[in-house]
Amino acid sequence: NKVDNLNFENAFHIINKLGDGGWGELYKVQDKSNNKYYALKKLTLNDKEKQYVLNETQNLIKPGSKFVIQYYHSWVESNFLYHQMELCLDNLTNVLKIKDSLFSEIMNILEFHISYYIFYKLVKCVQYLHESDIPITHRDLKLENVFISMDGRIILSGLFLAKEVVNDLMYSDVGDLRYQAPEVGTDTNGYNHLIDIYSLSMIGAQIFGFDIYDIFDGK
Structure with a gap:
């Protein structure tokens, strides 16, 4: 309110x-x-x-x-x-630091299942926004805007740049450059909710320990 x-x-x-x-x-x-x-x-x-x-x-x-x-x-x-x-336990940035400190450089099966669970729950959060009665594009997905609730749920924050969009395209150059899809701010034809999927892939790369620059290079 x-x-x-x-x-x-x-x-x-x-x-x-x-x-x-x-x-x-x-x-x-x-x-x-x-x-x-x-x-x-x-x-x-x-x-x-x-x-x-x-x-x-x-x-x-x-x-x-x-x-x-x-x-x-x-x-x-x-x-x-x-x-x-609401007060949360922590954000995903700190959770990944703890995860990295507990496991070796080569991912084992336990770390894989932990990483998979985190990413799966994060995908469900983004799906919720995109499939709401009036679809919402977050536009600022990043590690710092993913939190762990007091009861252990993965939840999204940082909705200050989010936009309710039905059929219209968006044109504003917003979001964190580290996670921003290439078409944001450069494509005069506008962009849609799929920019969140690009940001999600950047977060996923960090969850699973991939090199995010491989995504930049299209590998």
């Missing part, structure tokens, strides 16, 4: 800072009204960006979905845009 009169300092205790990036900072906070813990993202945007991200977030998030992170409140305060959302 959009909240207009919520005050960050009065409503939450800051427990610790979880990270930076994606336009802002991420904190673990405790809600003073119910003593529950949440993740709170503080975004630094200009006025046009604030309204765009606020509107898109309200339109796109499907409450109760097991495939995307749960957003609870969004509000603008003191030139910052805040998003209150």
